[in-house]
Amino acid sequence: MDMSHADNTSGVDRYMHTLLKGLETYAHIRVYWIHLRHDMTVLFHYEERTEFYTKITIPLPQQFHEIISQKFWINKYNEQVYRIIRHLFEEKENCIIHIHTLNLIDLAVYIKIRISCKIITHLHCIPWKDLYNSNKNKFNELFNLQLTKEKSLTKNRNKFLTNNSEFQSYSDADLIICVTNCAKDFLQNTMSIPEWKIKVIPNGINDFNCNNSDSIKNDNEIFKMLYVGVLSESKGLNYILKAMRIVQRKGYALSLTIAGKVHPFQAVDIKKKNRDLSLNITGRIPFEDLSVYYRESDAAVIASLQEQSSYVAIEMAMFGLPVITTAVDGLDEIFTDKVNALKVNTLFSKTHGLTVDTEQLAKKIILLIENKKVRKQLSRNIRRLYETELTLQRMMNQTEEVYKNMTGDMNYV
Secondary structure, eight states, rough: EEEEEEBBBOOHHHHHHHHHHHHHTOTTTTTEEEEEEOOOOOOOEEEEEEESEEEEEEOOTTHHHHHOOOHHHHHHHHHHHHHHHHGTTTTOOOOOEESSSGHHHHHHHHHHHOOOOOEOOOOSSGGGGHHHHHOHHHHHHHHHHHHHOOOGGHHHHHHHHHHHHHHHHSSSEEEEEEHHHHHHHHHHHSSSGGGGGEOOOOOBBSSTTTOOOOOOOOSSSEEEEEESSOGGGGGGGHHHHHHHHHHTTTOEEEEEEEEOOOOHHHHHHHHHHHSSSSSEESSSHHHHHHHHHHOOOOOEEEEOOOOSSSHHHHHHTTTTOOEEEOHHHHHHHOOOOOTBBBEEEEEEETTTEEEHHHHHHHHHHHHHHOOOHHHHHHHHHHHHHHHHSBBHHHHHHHHHHHHHHHTTTTTTT
């Protein structure tokens, strides 16, 4: 089960399609996708059947954000959803409800009371870390608590909770799947969830670059860099632009392609404020077009201040693209500095909060510009990293093992 919004495509949406694709090869698993959709054009529920799964799309209430904290109305909504999907559970055994949005725990529990099943909560992100984009003062307070490793973290648990459903999604689930070890640490040390209840399964993707070859670009007059992602503040684009300016002042020629969802006015504003930099803002483009940039760029830069198991980072690894990345969260777990990526430190102070060391970032860019041998080594090693640790098959093998262990049976739905 998952929840999506018409005006936003998230990493969870990407995961759902990846998971469903991966499950196609597991004939003993019967798959139903219960998809709650916030979309003004979806007024009635409908059911679609494919060769590999059945999808039931159900509209969310138009004023969903107003009722989400009101238990009475959420329960009324859950009653109607269960009425629509009840037939999926009839005459079946070994059922698992795998939820991908924390707000769905109420519905999952509602179903579990009525039928025999297990609940998996999939933690795709650490919710409080998104406060960097919405409430930076609160984020800094919580980050400082984590940074100082206070023994009273569990006593401050409620400070880290972002909504009424979050803790219930941890406590009422039979198992929690995390995509990073730092998320597991958060659950154990801050939320007091026992280790046996947590499984770490990093994201993986299919190989869309299976004919990858050693394709380090010819020396160009302009060093071509690539940024992929939304333009939220926590993604750190401004730090990349500052570092570019430092590099440019030292006499190097470089450009940056920015690929991702951006409002046209925002794109105009970025170019206006950075007239001295060579910027190509593509907006959101199809993966086929993005693949061209992955293949033709000299290096990619990730300056995120919070990230879990980033699909962008995995795609860059798949295409063997040399990467400069911040040493935060899941990025720090995926990459090894000077082996398959170059890492840049973040800085934190109570006054300025969490920032990226732009001077260090500039030095890493210059290193890649000057040293083709380093770029070649990083390209080979990051591709090897993808092949050994970031494939869809590895993710699916671990996921199937979790399902099997939860049911104690090889035949489950």
